[in-house]
Amino acid sequence: MIETDLLIIGAGPTGLFTVFEAGLLKMKCHLIDSLPQPGGQLTEIYPKKPIYDIPGYPIVMACELVDNLMEQIKPFNPGFTLGESAVSIEETEEQKFIVTTNKGTRHKAASVAIAGGLGVFTPRKPPIARLPEYEEKGVDYIVRDPEKYRGKRVVISGGGDSALDWTVFLADVASEVSLVHRRTSFRGHLDTVDKVHELAQQGKVKLITNAEVIDVHGESGLNRVTVKQKDADDLSINCDHWLPLFGLTPTLGPIGDWGLEIEKNAIVVDNATDYRTNRPGIYAIGDVNTYPGKLKLILCGFHEATIMVQSAFKRAFPDKKLSFKYTTVMGGVGSLE
Amino acid sequence: MSADIKITVIDREGLAHPLVAPTDMNMNLMEVCKSYELPVKGTCGGMAMCASCHCYVESDHQLNEPSDDEEDMLDQAFFVEDNSRLGCQIFMKPAFEGLTVRLAEESE
Numbered sequence: 201m202i203e204t205d206l207l208i209i210g211a212g213p214t215g216l217f218t219v220f221e222a223g224l225l226k227m228k229c230h231l232i233d234s235l236p237q238p239g240g241q242l243t244e245i246y247p248k249k250p251i252y253d254i255p256g257y258p259i260v261m262a263c264e265l266v267d268n269l270m271e272q273i274k275p276f277n278p279g280f281t282l283g284e285s286a287v288s289i290e291e292t293e294e295q296k297f298i299v300t301t302n303k304g305t306r307h308k309a310a311s312v313a314i315a316g317g318l319g320v321f322t323p324r325k326p327p328i329a330r331l332p333e334y335e336e337k338g339v340d341y342i343v344r345d346p347e348k349y350r351g352k353r354v355v356i357s358g359g360g361d362s363a364l365d366w367t368v369f370l371a372d373v374a375s376e377v378s379l380v381h382r383r384t385s386f387r388g389h390l391d392t393v394d395k396v397h398e399l400a401q402q403g404k405v406k407l408i409t410n411a412e413v414i415d416v417h418g419e420s421g422l423n424r425v426t427v428k429q430k431d432a433d434d435l436s437i438n439c440d441h442w443l444p445l446f447g448l449t450p451t452l453g454p455i456g457d458w459g460l461e462i463e464k465n466a467i468v469v470d471n472a473t474d475y476r477t478n479r480p481g482i483y484a485i486g487d488v489n490t491y492p493g494k495l496k497l498i499l500c501g502f503h504e505a506t507i508m509v510q511s512a513f514k515r516a517f518p519d520k521k522l523s524f525k526y527t528t529v530m531g532g533v534g535s536l537e
Numbered sequence: 538m539s540a541d542i543k544i545t546v547i548d549r550e551g552l553a554h555p556l557v558a559p560t561d562m563n564m565n566l567m568e569v570c571k572s573y574e575l576p577v578k579g580t581c582g583g584m585a586m587c588a589s590c591h592c593y594v595e596s597d598h599q600l601n602e603p604s605d606d607e608e609d610m611l612d613q614a615f616f617v618e619d620n621s622r623l624g625c626q627i628f629m630k631p632a633f634e635g636l637t638v639r640l641a642e643e644s645e
Contacts, residue, residue, distance in 0.1 A: 245586050318580055327615050327642060359612035382617055387609040412617075446613040449587065450580065465578075496582070 202279060204230035205516045206509065207299055207309035209286045209455070212240025214486030214501030215315035216269040222509045223276030227516060230307060231278055232299065234285035234320045239266035241317055244448070255499060265498075281305050285320045287454045289482075297481060310516040311481050313508060314467060315501070316488040318450035326357070326444050330416055338422025339442050348441075349374045355425055355437055356380070357413050358445035364388035366443065368395050371404045378406040378437055380413055380427055408435065413442065458482075466490035474511035475504050481515055483508045540631050546570055547595070547639040558629045566590070566624035566638065577640065583625035588614035590624035591641040598636050600627060616642050 206222050208215045211233035219229045235244055239262075247263035254260055260268075284301035289312065291297055299307045323341030325331060331339060343349075343366050353376040356367050364386060367379045379396065386393045400407040410430035417424040425442050427435040452465055460477045461468040467484035469475045471491035475483050485508050486501030494500075513522050544566075546554045558569045567590035570577040578589035585606045591614045594600060600622065603611070607626045611617050621641065627633075 241581075245581060246584055249584055249586075324613060360609070382612055383608070385608075387605070387612060412615075446615075 201298075202230055202281070202305065202307045204228045204279060204307065204309045205311075206230075206512050207232070207297065207307050207312045208315055209233075209299070209312065210240060210315035210317055210486070210488070211235075211238040211280065211282070212315060212317045212486065212501075213242060213265060213269060213498045214317070214505055215240070215313070216266070216273055217502050218313055218315060218485065218505040218509060219273040219276050219278045220269075221506045222512065223273065225509060225513045225522065227509065227513055229276065229278045230281070230309070232281045232284060232286050232301060232307065234283070236283040238270060238280065238282070239263070241450075242266050244321060251498070253497060253499060281307065285453065289458050291481075295481065311483065311512040313505070313512065314455060314477075314482065314484040314488055315486045315505070316452070316455060316484075318452075318487055319455070319465075320453040321448040321450050322453070323444075324446040324449045326413065326446065328414065328416060334416050334418065334422045334442075337420075338418065338440060339416065339444070341444060343443060346370060346373055351375050352440040353438060354378070354441045354443065355413065355439045356443045356445060358447075359383070359386045359388070360445070360447060361388040361392065362447075363443075363445040364392040364396055366445065367405055368392060368399065371399050374441075376406070376439070377404070378408055378439070380408045380411050382410070382412055384409045411435070413444070416442065452488075455488075460484070463490055466494075471504075475508045476511065483512065542629060542631060542634040542636070544569070544629075544633065544636040544638070546573075546575055546592075547637070548575060549640050549642060560629045560631050560633075562629075564629050566592070566627040566629070568625070569629065570624060570640075575640070576643075577624060578643075579625065581625075585610050585623050585626055588623065589643070591617075592622060592624050592638040593618055593641060594620045594622055594627075594636070594638050596635060596637040598633055600633075614641070 205227040206229045208218050208231045211231040222229050242262035243266055249262050250259045284303045286299050287302050288300045296310050297312050350373050352374050354374040355378045356363050357380045359381045370377050399405040411427050413425045414428045415426040424438050467489050469484050469489045469491055475485050477484050485504040487496045541557050541559050544556050556573055567579045580587040580589045607623050
């Protein structure tokens with residue numbers, strides 16, 4: 201069991217900066233994130249995009265902001281549970297929380313700050329009504345073990361790196377690979393795009409462009425997909441597997457079932473006090489929360505984190521006196537380590 | 538007063554919403570929809586990095602051509618048609634008076 205003073209769910213910019221503000225109050229923090237690296241959306245969705253509304257930075261790259269935040273919180277030595285998502289929460293008799301991840305890692309803390317942004321990144325699923333029936337029965341959104349497809353007939357959908365990479369890789373593994381894509385051009389790395397075209401010419405990959413998979417069939421598992429073509433009749437492809445690779449999209453996930461008041465996919469908090477939720481000891485900060493006038497901005501998340509930790513401190517250390525420190529008068533954060 | 542334009546956004550239930558959009562704020566269609574509290578998430582904040590503002594342009598206005606980023610993102614969206622666009626990449630300007638768009642189905 202990992203024990204800490206403040207457990208932060210979500211290692212995006214708001215979660216990371218929370219460590220700094222909590223650290224100033226000598227509170228230890230631990231972060232959980234479903235992604236394998238810190239930074240949240242900034243590293244996962246737009247690492248190379250410039251951000252213009254961070255005070256003091258006329259322009260900063262998303263990945264650079266995350267690097268800087270990591271540097272800024274380093275003195276406080278936070279713990280990380282990465283690549284795991286927070287699934288359940290229980291309250292102990294001593295009014296602490298135990299949060300367990302999908303991999304069974306348990307974390308105990310006096311307070312929990314949900315800085316989950318838009319939620320857990322999960323594969324984007326095509327809106328085909330019967331699709332859930334075929335999950336794990338032929339339809340996979342993530343390739344975990346390519347050997348699974350050896351000698352099988354595989355249909356891949358998508359036009360990005362992951363669709364192209366797996367098309368190239370599985371061309372030598374599967375008995376048959378068809379790549380279905382909405383248009384004729386691809387956005388992946390040029391080398392990979394060339395390779396896919398080469399494989400198509402050699403007849404090792406069947407390239408079906410201006411097309412999309414619109415239906416799935418099979419009695420006890422997938423055995424066929426229907427492909428709608430822009431300029432031709434629908435196609436029927438017999439296959440053992442379909443891999444729809446359309447990237448990741450965030451969803452609130454299991455946190456939505458933690459007994460917290462939810463409105464429009466966000467957690468309702470009291471912004472007049474300390475961003476508390478309806479459950480004492482659980483706070484929500486950053487893009488994951490909502491209140492009248494809410495703006496989903498990184499700088500608002502920073503502010504919310506700063507206010508929130510003052511309250512979390514009182515909960516973690518009810519007997520200690522909270523004294524607010526200005527970092528300008530203490531000669532850097534090193535003195536707090 | 539700079540020119541405001543009137544546009545129409547048809548929601549997923551088929552209801553047409555007449556909206557007034559300013560043309561002097563570099564606002565995009567996703568932002569206009571959000572300001573009217575129409576059900577457009579705008580998850581990525583207007584960077585053409587999600588497809589939550591996917592819509593169909595139903596009037597015959599000449600819009601700017603979609604960028605590579607926008608096309609790439611549409612590759613990951615569903616129900617994509619020839620008139621599909623991301624609302625966040627359509628910036629309000631006087632020439633778009635009377636623009637009509639329909640919101641695409643959401644997908645998780």
